[in-house]
Amino acid sequence: MSLRVSDLKVYYKTLKGQVKALDGVSFEVGDREILGLAGESGCGKTTLGKSLIRMDGRMRHIGGTVELDGEEMPIGDDRRMNAFRFHEVSLIPQYSMSALNPTRKIGKMVAELLHSRGVALDAGKLRGRLDAVGLPHEVLDRYPIELSGGMKQRVVMVVSTLLDPSLLIADEITSALDVSTQKAVAGALAAFRDDGLVKSMIFVTHDLSLTYQIADTIMVMYAGKLAEKAPAKEIVEAPRHPYTRLLINSLPEVGVRYADRKLTGIAGSPPSLLNPPKGCRFRDRCPLAFAQCEQEPPVVEVAPNHSVACWKA
Numbered sequence: 001m002s003l004r005v006s007d008l009k010v011y012y013k014t015l016k017g018q019v020k021a022l023d024g025v026s027f028e029v030g031d032r033e034i035l036g037l038a039g040e041s042g043c044g045k046t047t048l049g050k051s052l053i054r055m056d057g058r059m060r061h062i063g064g065t066v067e068l069d070g071e072e073m074p075i076g077d078d079r080r081m082n083a084f085r086f087h088e089v090s091l092i093p094q095y096s097m098s099a100l101n102p103t104r105k106i107g108k109m110v111a112e113l114l115h116s117r118g119v120a121l122d123a124g125k126l127r128g129r130l131d132a133v134g135l136p137h138e139v140l141d142r143y144p145i146e147l148s149g150g151m152k153q154r155v156v157m158v159v160s161t162l163l164d165p166s167l168l169i170a171d172e173i174t175s176a177l178d179v180s181t182q183k184a185v186a187g188a189l190a191a192f193r194d195d196g197l198v199k200s201m202i203f204v205t206h207d208l209s210l211t212y213q214i215a216d217t218i219m220v221m222y223a224g225k226l227a228e229k230a231p232a233k234e235i236v237e238a239p240r241h242p243y244t245r246l247l248i249n250s251l252p253e254v255g256v257r258y259a260d261r262k263l264t265g266i267a268g269s270p271p272s273l274l275n276p277p278k279g280c281r282f283r284d285r286c287p288l289a290f291a292q293c294e295q296e297p298p299v300v301e302v303a304p305n306h307s308v309a310c311w312k313a
């Protein structure tokens with residue numbers, strides 16, 4: 001087992017109270033597995049990715065454990081997490097390709113970044129990684145502004161994996177790209193796993209159709225909790241949770257750009273995570289809701305590797 005997350009609770013401290021962004025989430029990612037993490041905006045996807053790397057100032061580790069390759073990660077301890085960051089687990093954050101330093105050539109930026117981590121640049125390895133994502137070596141001599149969006153995203157992928165992390169988390173890395181570039185970048189990401197450059201991966205996206213192309217397993221979250229997790233084909237072809245069904249039905253049409261997509265077909269909006277409702281958090285929007293949904297549904301394995309949190313699944 002590569003990653004084991006048990007009953008993880010991560011809250012944000014705000015002036016209005018605690019936002020329960022991750023509220024008791026448990027799941028595993030196997031060796032060589034790509035887990036696609038899906039769900040509407042605000043369900044906790046980014047919080048999950050960040051909490052495995054670096055908590056921001058408002059985030060609090062309230063409970064639960066995270067084990068990577070059998071070792072517990074001290075996710076609430078920023079200093080002790082230094083031993084894990086980039087070395088064991090690496091995150092490609094949302095919008096990271098736009099955050100490349102515009103005043104540095106790519107090669108210099110990579111050298112400086114490694115230096116800041118106390119690691120010497122291995123030029124041969126760097127060139128090998130550029131080859132792996134289909135970038136010409138001469139990008140090292142270019143400024144970010146001279147690269148296309150897809151090239152910048154590949155640079156970020158190379159930088160994030162130079163220290164050979166076991167687990168790579170990619171958070172919405174294809175959102176700002178056109179459809180064919182999205183596919184190419186997702187394909188390059190899957191090749192990282194296929195070539196053994198990383199052992200396992202979490203691919204975070206709103207876009208279930210893209211995640212379906214590369215993920216072995218898809219986990220759907222709703223309002224800070226796990227709704228359903230199953231092999232990708234099963235989630236798409238035979239979803240059991242009413243929320244997953246509605247998500248699948250609202251898949252955007254092929255060829256529509258991210259910015260033009262709207263999640264239609266699910267009336268209402270997710271509950272506030274400041275004071276989430278008791279019981280099933282989806283029940284106000286659920287076409288199948290009944291009295292028992294006032295109790296929180298447990299996550300139940302309804303078929304091999306297929307878990308659902310719904311009384312009616």
Ligand SMILES: Nc1ncnc2c1ncn2[C@@H]1O[C@H](COP(=O)(O)OP(=O)(O)OP(=O)(O)O)[C@@H](O)[C@H]1O
Nearest residue numbers: 012014019021040041042043044045046047058273
């Ligand atoms: N810094 C913060 N302070 C307070 N609340 C926050 C903060 N960041 C996120 N949240 C809240 O935590 C919840 C989960 O947010 P998160 O960004 O993890 O969701 P997401 O599924 O990744 O959404 P998106 O797809 O829009 O990035 C939301 O209710 C959000 O409003």
